[in-house]
Amino acid sequence: MNVKLPILILSTVIACTGCQTAKKVSSGVSKTTEKVKSLVGLGEAKIPEIDKKGxxxxxxxxxxxxxxxxxxxxxxxxxxxxxxxxxxxxxxxxxxxxxxxxxxxxxxxxxxxxxxxxxxxxxxxxxxxxxxxxxxxxxxxxxxxxxxxxxxxxxxxxxxxxxxxxxxxxxxxxxxxxxxxxxxxxxxxxxxxxxxx
Incomplete structure (x- = not known):
């Protein structure tokens, strides 16, 4: 049996788990950043809407x-x-x-x-x-x-x-x-x- 194969599989699993965690963290950070931007007025501004009364x-x-x-x-x-x-x-x-x-x-x-x-x-x-x-x-x-x-x-x-x-x-x-x-x-x-x- 080749000892290198289980080590290779284990390192691949750890690397992929790390990728998923990093992806979740970065996606959470970008959502939080967008929320903060919108709260302080730095997000995508909307065109002011004229109501029914004008x-x-x-x-x-x-x-x-x-x-x-x-x-x-x-x-x-x-x-x-x-x-x-x-x-x-x-x-x-x-x-x-x-x-x-x-x-x-x-x-x-x-x-x-x-x-x-x-x-x-x-x-x-x-x-x-x-x-x-x-x-x-x-x-x-x-x-x-x-x-x-x-x-x-x-x-x-x-x-x-x-x-x-x-x-x-x-x-x-x-x-x-x-x-x-x-x-x-x-x-x-x-x-x-x-x-x-």
Whole structure:
């Protein structure tokens, strides 16, 4: 009988048992690592989801996920974005052509001015309130002209404008021969307080 054969079999069994143990330990470590990453926010972040009311919390979202959310944002309705960690709240409406209307009607800090801005799909600002170089701006709520209620001269028109907005189906903004059109879905969100500049 060859003595080397049982020693070879025994060493192979020990080696394989060691392999299994090492495999179990490393697999347990990687699962634990993933749990820790997700707890401290280093794991795979999800795109923030907009709830049925049109509200989304972006407090823990990465910049990349915010960009993805912006691309996939529904059109024709208001979306209220809240970031409790940074104390930042915004209200935006994306048109079918990708332009985004930001309205700041109810400021969290009441001493700040109401305003609006419009950006194109790449985030370039096209128009904003209180811009002396913008020229004449007209808001058409269901095709009724309200002028520019954000202009300080027309500040008294703001309550009437807000009331019309709460019931409107469409919002159009006309400036320098350009017409920006937005559907007014989830208009109840216009009541929510936002961060104003």
């Amino acid at each position: 509200v989304v919390d972006v407090s823990k979202a990465t910049l990349e996920k915010l960009e993805q959310m912006k691309i996939n944002m529904p059109t024709g309705q208001w979306v209220y974005i809240e970031n409790d960690l940074q104390g930042f709240y915004t209200l935006q409406n994306k048109s079918t052509d990708g332009n985004i209307l930001y309205l700041r009607l109810n400021c969290k800090i009441t001493t700040q001015k109401t305003s609006f801005s419009i950006e194109d799909k790449d985030g370039k600002e096209l128009l904003k309130a209180h811009d002396p170089e913008a020229g004449q701006v007209q808001f058409l709520i269901d095709n009724k002209n309200y002028g520019n209620p954000f202009d300080l001269v027309n500040a008294k028109k703001m309550p009437t404008f807000k009331t019309a907005l709460s019931k409107a189906k469409s919002i159009k903004v006309f400036n320098n021969a350009k017409l920006y059109t937005f559907a007014n879905g989830k208009a109840e969100l216009l009541e929510k307080p936002v961060t104003c500049n």
